[in-house]
Amino acid sequence: METRPPILEIRRLAKAFGGLKVTHDVSFAVRKGELSAIIGPNGAGKTTLFNLITGKLVPDGGEVLYKEERIDGLHPADIARRGIGRAFQITSIFKERTALENVLVAVLARESRTTRMIRRALSHGPEVRESMELLSMVALADRANERAGSLPHGDQKRLDIAVALALNPELVLLDEPMAGMSPEERSVTVDLIRKIWKEKALTLLFIEHDMDVVFRISEWIRVLNQGVLLAEGTPDEISRNREVITAYLGEEIDE
Amino acid sequence: MKGPSAASGNVARGQLFQWIAVLLFFALVPLGRRSFFITMANEVLIMGLFAMAFNLLYGVTGMLSFGQAAYYGAGGYTVGLLLTKGVLPYSVALPLAPVVGAALALLLGPLCIRLSGVYFTMLTLAFAELVWGVVFKWYGFTGGDNGIQGIPVPEWFHHPLHYYYFTLAVVVAAVAILRRIVESPFGAVLQSIRENPERTAFLGIRVRRYQLASMVISGAVSGLAGGLFAGFHRSIGPDMLHWTKSGEVILMSILGGIFSFFGPLVGAGVILFIEDMIGKYTEFWEIWIGGTMLAIVIFFPQGVIGTLYQWTHRKVSRERDGNATAHP
Numbered sequence: 001m002e003t004r005p006p007i008l009e010i011r012r013l014a015k016a017f018g019g020l021k022v023t024h025d026v027s028f029a030v031r032k033g034e035l036s037a038i039i040g041p042n043g044a045g046k047t048t049l050f051n052l053i054t055g056k057l058v059p060d061g062g063e064v065l066y067k068e069e070r071i072d073g074l075h076p077a078d079i080a081r082r083g084i085g086r087a088f089q090i091t092s093i094f095k096e097r098t099a100l101e102n103v104l105v106a107v108l109a110r111e112s113r114t115t116r117m118i119r120r121a122l123s124h125g126p127e128v129r130e131s132m133e134l135l136s137m138v139a140l141a142d143r144a145n146e147r148a149g150s151l152p153h154g155d156q157k158r159l160d161i162a163v164a165l166a167l168n169p170e171l172v173l174l175d176e177p178m179a180g181m182s183p184e185e186r187s188v189t190v191d192l193i194r195k196i197w198k199e200k201a202l203t204l205l206f207i208e209h210d211m212d213v214v215f216r217i218s219e220w221i222r223v224l225n226q227g228v229l230l231a232e233g234t235p236d237e238i239s240r241n242r243e244v245i246t247a248y249l250g251e252e253i254d255e
Numbered sequence: 256m257k258g259p260s261a262a263s264g265n266v267a268r269g270q271l272f273q274w275i276a277v278l279l280f281f282a283l284v285p286l287g288r289r290s291f292f293i294t295m296a297n298e299v300l301i302m303g304l305f306a307m308a309f310n311l312l313y314g315v316t317g318m319l320s321f322g323q324a325a326y327y328g329a330g331g332y333t334v335g336l337l338l339t340k341g342v343l344p345y346s347v348a349l350p351l352a353p354v355v356g357a358a359l360a361l362l363l364g365p366l367c368i369r370l371s372g373v374y375f376t377m378l379t380l381a382f383a384e385l386v387w388g389v390v391f392k393w394y395g396f397t398g399g400d401n402g403i404q405g406i407p408v409p410e411w412f413h414h415p416l417h418y419y420y421f422t423l424a425v426v427v428a429a430v431a432i433l434r435r436i437v438e439s440p441f442g443a444v445l446q447s448i449r450e451n452p453e454r455t456a457f458l459g460i461r462v463r464r465y466q467l468a469s470m471v472i473s474g475a476v477s478g479l480a481g482g483l484f485a486g487f488h489r490s491i492g493p494d495m496l497h498w499t500k501s502g503e504v505i506l507m508s509i510l511g512g513i514f515s516f517f518g519p520l521v522g523a524g525v526i527l528f529i530e531d532m533i534g535k536y537t538e539f540w541e542i543w544i545g546g547t548m549l550a551i552v553i554f555f556p557q558g559v560i561g562t563l564y565q566w567t568h569r570k571v572s573r574e575r576d577g578n579a580t581a582h583p
Contacts, residue, residue, distance in 0.1 A: 054457065056453075075456075075461070076456045076457055077456050077457075077458075077459045077460055077461050077462075078459075080456075080457050080458060080459035081459040086457055088454075092451060092453065092454045092457075093450075093451070093454070094446070094447050094450035094451055094454070095450055095451075096446075096449075096450055096514070097443075097446060097447070097450060101443060101446075104443065105440070105443045105444060105447050105458065106458050108440040108443065108444075109444070109458040109459050109460050110458075110459065113440045114440045114441055114443070114444045114460065114465075115440075115441055116439055116440045116441060117435065117436050117439045117440075117441045117442070118435055118439060119439060119440075120435070120438045120439060121438060121439060121440045121442070121443040122438070124440065163454075163458075167458065167459065
């Protein structure tokens with residue numbers, strides 16, 4: 001595992017809002033192909049970290065390297081084009097459009113077809129077919145023509161993931177992909193995420209609060225606490241880490 | 256599994272129906288043989304086109320412009336000035352109207368899209384007022400508040416019916432182009448920006464470029480509508496660029512329904528009908544506009560066409576769901 005080259009490297013990353021250091025001297029490397037979780041209590045700076053990687057926020061200090069090139073400070077659109085896809089904690093979809101149109105616009109964007117003004121978007125056969133495949137991958141094919149905003153919460157979350165995948169990313173960041181889902185939906189989504197990760201040979205980083213899920217599917221876990229990277233390691237190592245247990249895991253692991 | 260082709264088939268059929276209804280209505284107006292109605296229908300077509308151009312920004316891209324009159328006026332003055340100064344014939348001046356509208360949008364657009372939401376709206380209003388001020392004060396060139404009278408349009412167009420059919424042809428062509436744009440991949444991006452600009456950026460799209468493009472297209476079509484108006488009325492004034500004109504298309508679009516493609520056209524029809532018909536009997540026709548607006552907001556929250564569509568659509572989907580459970 002250690003021999004895989006890093007696809008993403010975070011070096012001494014720092015971000016403060018006013019006086020509050022939300023990301024404080026964080027460094028780590030994500031190896032190509034890994035399926036890893038970022039955990040930490042609320043306010044640990046997990047989403048901020050994703051925002052710094054994807055260009056929504058510009059770091060105060062440090063570097064973000066993607067495939068050995070610096071991407072910190074780039075426009076989110078440019079970072080997305082380089083192959084980093086993202087799904088959001090608060091589901092971020094195009095609510096008044098159909099599920100199919102949500103994915104289709106992402107596929108068309110990836111192929112730089114969005115300056116076309118003559119042919120209908122829905123008449124782009126190969127792109128529509130690919131969008132349908134993506135929808136069936138997240139078990140939404142039979143809801144393709146429904147308005148995205150009227151889908152149940154769990155479906156919207158999976159649609160968000162499908163939109164991120166439509167960009168054919170190599171690195172995917174999922175921010176609490178299972179938040180607010182029922183236990184049944186959770187287990188379906190966990191299997192789905194693992195399947196997609198395998199089939200598409202992705203590097204997948206996810207933030208999650210459900211420790212069962214985290215320890216079941218992650219190859220690697222990073223623990224953030226108050227803006228600092230407290231520890232990283234295999235699920236086994238993390239579950240035995242004294243510091244992590246006292247800071248965070250203690251009460252949650254033996255509910 | 257409902258395939259995407261089935262959906263696009265339904266959409267295409269619904270569209271065909273809308274087109275037939277609109278074309279039939281406007282084709283039948285001259286049968287009344289009353290020049291009053293022909294003139295009114297001509298105005299409806301021109302203002303309807305202007306309102307649809309505005310709605311490309313508002314209903315489609317989610318940018319509320321309160322300054323579209325600047326581009327409408329730019330088109331009108333392009334035709335008016337070129338013809339009265341004898342520079343170019345109408346056949347060249349009219350096609351130049353959208354070019355000038357687009358150029359003005361290309362100039363002002365980058366300044367307006369720096370801000371979003373209500374601040375964008377205020378900027379569009381401010382720049383449009385600036386353009387209006389220039390036209391209003393520059394007597395030597397624009398005729399100031401006197402405007403331009405007796406625009407020498409070819410004789411053939413003086414017949415109301417001739418100009419009416421000409422307008423109908425131009426408007427139908429322009430609206431067909433607008434419709435294609437809305438449904439194209441480019442239009443899909445515009446609608447994504449309306450729904451969620453942040454997510455659109457995370458698809459690798461430079462949101463501002465598309466917002467500017469939307470402003471330029473809207474400016475071009477607004478300019479075309481202004482050019483048509485100059486040829487129709489043969490006299491124009493700075494009121495073409497006044498903020499009340501920008502307000503009119505907002506009103507028309509909301510009244511007709513900003514999320515339905517032909518909504519703004521229907522809104523233009525309703526407002527101009529009230530203005531012209533009720534204006535004949537009372538000078539208080541504005542009360543009727545106010546009353547209609549109130550009724551629309553209460554009873555047709557999605558606009559006339561939008562709410563009607565919702566009703567029929569809900570009925571259809573209920574039937575479909577019923578069928579689905581009957582034959583799984």
